[in-house]
Amino acid sequence: MTKITGGCLCGAVRYESSGAQAMAGICQCVDCRKSSGAGHCAHMGVPEPGVSVSGPTTAYARAADSGHIVTRHFCATCGSALFSSNDAMPGMIFLRASSLDDPNVFVPQMVVYASRAPAWDRPGEGLPRFDTMPPGM
Numbered sequence: 093m094t095k096i097t098g099g100c101l102c103g104a105v106r107y108e109s110s111g112a113q114a115m116a117g118i119c120q121c122v123d124c125r126k127s128s129g130a131g132h133c134a135h136m137g138v139p140e141p142g143v144s145v146s147g148p149t150t151a152y153a154r155a156a157d158s159g160h161i162v163t164r165h166f167c168a169t170c171g172s173a174l175f176s177s178n179d180a181m182p183g184m185i186f187l188r189a190s191s192l193d194d195p196n197v198f199v200p201q202m203v204v205y206a207s208r209a210p211a212w213d214r215p216g217e218g219l220p221r222f223d224t225m226p227p228g229m
């Protein structure tokens with residue numbers, strides 16, 4: 093398969109994934125809103141062993157609603173959100189769909205934390221919606 097590639101706005105950070113999308117969702121939690129510049133983040137989960145990153149990133153770790161630590165990585169120069177990891181899902185890297193070279197390789201499967209959505213941002217029409225996380229996740 094073709095590699096999934098992406099990077100930041102200024103071009104200092106590039107990444108690629110040899111693994112395909114394993115899970116993908118749109119998250120409307122407050123942390124995603126605050127860190128996104130919009131009402132949601134779009135996360136594409138790929139297997140961590142297939143991901144390589146070049147260029148300097150800065151990370152910010154914070155406990156999510158669930159209590160799990162989510163670490164968000166962004167470009168140290170331009171601040172573009174690039175990817176995140178979640179200690180509840182080891183072995184996975186969540187690429188920010190906004191940073192993909194071809195954003196259409198992201199195929200969202202669900203909307204989570206839909207209960208936190210602002211009135212002006214209702215993405216993912218027709219997808220399953222969960223008030224918080226789906227049961228069991």
Ligand SMILES: [Zn+2]
Pocket residue numbers: 100101102103104105167168169170171172
């Ligand atoms: Zn940059």
Ligand SMILES: [Zn+2]
Pocket residue numbers: 119120121122123124125133205
């Ligand atoms: Zn979120």
